[in-house]
Amino acid sequence: MKITGVETVRLAEFANLVWVLLHTDEGLSGLGETFFGASAVEAYVHDWCAPRLIGKDPLALQARVNELTDYIGWRGAGVETRAYSAIDIALWDLFGKAYGKPVADMLGGRSRESVRTYNTCAGYKYIRDARAQSVANWHRGASDGPYEDLEAFLTDAGALARSLLDQGITAMKIWPFDIAAERSAGWDITPAELKAALKPFEQIREAVGDEIDVMVEFHSLWSLPMAKKLARELKPFKTYWHEDPFRLDNVGDLAEYARHSDAFVCASETLASKHAFREYLQTGRAGVCMLDLSWCGGITEARKIAAMAEAFKVPIAPHDCTGPVVYAASCHLSMHATNTLIQESVRAFYTGWYPEIVVGLPAVERGFITLSQAPGHGISFRDEVRQRPDFTSRTSRES
Known part of the structure; x- marks a missing residue:
């Protein structure tokens, strides 16, 4: 088998997402994604x-990764790393399809048949409209469905918690501090x-007591002194983890932050590569490794990060608040990795725009994710996607 074409796909409605398709001479294609x-x-x-992929064997997966990354190296989740991540996910999709097995099995087998999920309380417009990722800009008209969860946690978080528990979802993530941080x-x-x-x-504790775990997302927005203050203010609410309280320009600062927090330190979707996660783990204060498959280097790098975290006795919790391909790939990693704690999902996405x-x-x-037996990561575009008026694609082929 060899790669004959590299195609990128974009939809203007989801302006921050790009998909990568690797086409082969045997008719199989692998699908990747980044944000x-x-x-x-x-x-x-x-x-x-593309020039380094076309004509090459996609099943020699580590060789393909080495050829793409040897020059630039790994230090940030910039354009190069995001591109490699999408390509790597597509390579793993091809790898599974070539052998007729799901990625979770191709990784070396499953540690579990289902994984607990928590709901990140974003809404329907969160990816469709980049402005919606700013909490201050949120209130802008009618809802697109029943799970406008960002507005819900800002207005009636207790009712939101009850709604999640009614569906068997026993953990949720919110970010109400962003309004002050943005100001x-x-x-x-x-x-x-x-x-x-x-x-x-x-509101959550009054409505449901301790029946639901509450994760706090800080989006790397705070100074260290203010982050420590907020950690102290949150102690009465028994929050589960505190995610990215400040920019991780120096992961060693997390050791100082952790002295003020009773919750797990959780970091970080913004870290790229096993080398950055090694530094995080070596602080001795890592509570959870939150790795994003579309930013850390794809599945190949993520499985190494997971194994390294396991050696430090630290769990992983793959990040997902972007697109459906990364979501599915993350679920496959979560099924495989021994030290998976929980898998992120967004009900406004998987019941809304993903399908x-x-x-x-x-x-x-009932609060747990399961996978089908479909080969690869299981995700493919609907046939009608290529007929959308906002669809564009670009393809590099063999000369």
Whole structure:
């Protein structure tokens, strides 16, 4: 088998997503995906990566990864790393399809048949509209469905928690501190802002007690002194983990932060490669390794990070709040890795816009995710995607 074409696909409605298709001379194709800076990633895929892939054996997976990454190395989740990540996911999809097995089995077998999920409380517009990723810009009209969960945690987090528990989902992630962080660039929070940010936690505990685990997402927005203050303010609410309280320019700062937090330190979707995660683990304060398959280097690098975290006795919790391919690939890794703690998902996505563009999604039932026996990661575009008016593609082929 050899790669005969490298195709990128974009949909204007989801402007930050880019998909990569690797086509082969045996008629099989592998599908990958990454998020953010889609046009720059697309250009890099065709200018740098495609000439190094076309004509090569996709099943020699580590060799393909080595050829792409030897020059640039690994230090950040920039355009190069995001491109490699998408390509690597596509290679694993091909690897599974070539042998007729799911990626979870091709990784070396499953550690479990289902994995607990938590709901990240984003809404339907969160990826469709980049402005919606700013909490301050959220309230803009009618909902697209019953799970407008970002608005829900800002207005009635108790009712949101009850809704999740009714579906068997026993963990949720919210980010009410972002409003103050966006105003002050993370340097300050007023007493009124602090009271408003703590209200959702009060509502959740009043509504459901300790029946649901509450993860706190800080989106790397805070200064270290303010992050420590917020950790102390959250102690009465028994929060499960605190995710990315500040930018991890120096992961060693997490050791100082952890002294003020009773919750697990969780980091980070923004870290790329096993080398960055090694530094995180060596702080001695890592509670959870939150790795994003579309930013860390794909499945190949993620399985190494998971194994390294296991040696440090630290669990992994793959990040997902972007697109359906990374979601599915993350679920396969979660089924395989011995030290998987929990898998992120967004019900507004997997019941909303994901099924509009793909088929083969993992199933979510009573708070647990299961996989089909479909080969590869199981995700493919709906036939009608290529007829969408916002569809564009670019293909590099053998000359």
